[in-house]
Amino acid sequence: MAHRVLIIGGGSIGERHLRCFQKTGAADVSLCEINPELRTRLSETYSLSGCFGDLAEALAAKPDVAVVCTPAQLHITQSIACVEAGAHLLVEKPLSTKLEGIDELLRVVAERRRIAGIAYVLRCHPMLWGMRAAWQRGDFGRPLHVTVVSGQHFPLYRPAYRTIYYTKRATGGGAIQDALTHLVNAVEWIVGPATAVAADAQHLALEGVDVEDTVNMIARHGRVMATYSLNQHQAPNETSITIVGERGTTRYEADASRWLAAREPGAAWEVQDSCTLERDDLFVEQARRMLSAVAGTAPVTCTLEEGRQTLRVNLAVLEAADHRRWVDVGA
Numbered sequence: 001m002a003h004r005v006l007i008i009g010g011g012s013i014g015e016r017h018l019r020c021f022q023k024t025g026a027a028d029v030s031l032c033e034i035n036p037e038l039r040t041r042l043s044e045t046y047s048l049s050g051c052f053g054d055l056a057e058a059l060a061a062k063p064d065v066a067v068v069c070t071p072a073q074l075h076i077t078q079s080i081a082c083v084e085a086g087a088h089l090l091v092e093k094p095l096s097t098k099l100e101g102i103d104e105l106l107r108v109v110a111e112r113r114r115i116a117g118i119a120y121v122l123r124c125h126p127m128l129w130g131m132r133a134a135w136q137r138g139d140f141g142r143p144l145h146v147t148v149v150s151g152q153h154f155p156l157y158r159p160a161y162r163t164i165y166y167t168k169r170a171t172g173g174g175a176i177q178d179a180l181t182h183l184v185n186a187v188e189w190i191v192g193p194a195t196a197v198a199a200d201a202q203h204l205a206l207e208g209v210d211v212e213d214t215v216n217m218i219a220r221h222g223r224v225m226a227t228y229s230l231n232q233h234q235a236p237n238e239t240s241i242t243i244v245g246e247r248g249t250t251r252y253e254a255d256a257s258r259w260l261a262a263r264e265p266g267a268a269w270e271v272q273d274s275c276t277l278e279r280d281d282l283f284v285e286q287a288r289r290m291l292s293a294v295a296g297t298a299p300v301t302c303t304l305e306e307g308r309q310t311l312r313v314n315l316a317v318l319e320a321a322d323h324r325r326w327v328d329v330g331a
Ligand SMILES: NC(=O)c1ccc[n+]([C@@H]2O[C@H](COP(=O)([O-])OP(=O)(O)OC[C@H]3O[C@@H](n4cnc5c(N)ncnc54)[C@H](O)[C@@H]3O)[C@@H](O)[C@H]2O)c1
Pocket: 008, 009, 010, 011, 012, 013, 014, 032, 033, 034, 035, 038, 055, 069, 070, 071, 072, 074, 092, 093, 094, 119, 120, 121, 164, 165, 172, 178
């Protein structure tokens, strides 16, 4: 039987989730969106099983799964309402802009025995998955040093950036909460949680906004040392994560959709695996995995606790950049 999936917020990522849950072939999708023009367009484009302007009304229809795709400052309140109404939960990143309310959300999720995951979609990338599996098997020994380099021309991919959540930190905007968070979460998934950070962040280039669009961050993930360099205005769209271990080095390249390894000192990179992906593919995979988690046949790809940990890192990076000092991430 199809899962009844409610998408909350039909903006850029909400529309993608809507389409990608439909592409699983295992979901009847409904929508809750406060903007009436958007509601009309989406209900004309997709065959929706319901379309609502109000969350309470949408939840009264008893969806099995709610996917929270609104700006980040709304995520916790809406998530609690969804779980209280009996829905399993997939929440877009970042989990929130603050830590308030998360204990309550965890409590409600446990009490109602619901499945809850955070949509850090890189965890569904088959190449990152493959590289992580190699580290987990111990192929390269203990990880020691991580270098993340990432950039893209954000206005090209998100022309509306001047009018959305991105414009303010309070709504989850700026490079740290919007983009860096994906990479921090991915690295935490492979080498463990970030424990301390120092950062330099600045608005350098994007017109019409004043949030940081460029960030350099150094971090400790326990004993592992890491450096992250990210901007949202360079010409090529590229991201790499290089991990140096005791017995070799690996690199994930998002743009080429592949991962590489070099096992001996002085050795050249060898491609370990590669694939071709359409833009929706990771999101369809994420939707499939969420539905499998709900069916009890697989774990969620990113737990609420892991989402909270990455949120703590976001907040620590903002503090480190603003006060120009090291900040412990804390627990
Ligand atoms: N995983 C990814 O790759 C990815 C990509 C883009 C955005 N995101 C995240 O997804 C979230 C949304 O981003 P977006 O780009 O879709 O933003 P957006 O501005 O395009 O869409 C947000 C939508 O939520 C609607 N909304 C606001 N309040 C609402 C409410 N109370 N009830 C119902 N709908 C409401 C707005 O009208 C809007 O249509 C953010 O947290 C963002 O960081 C994730």
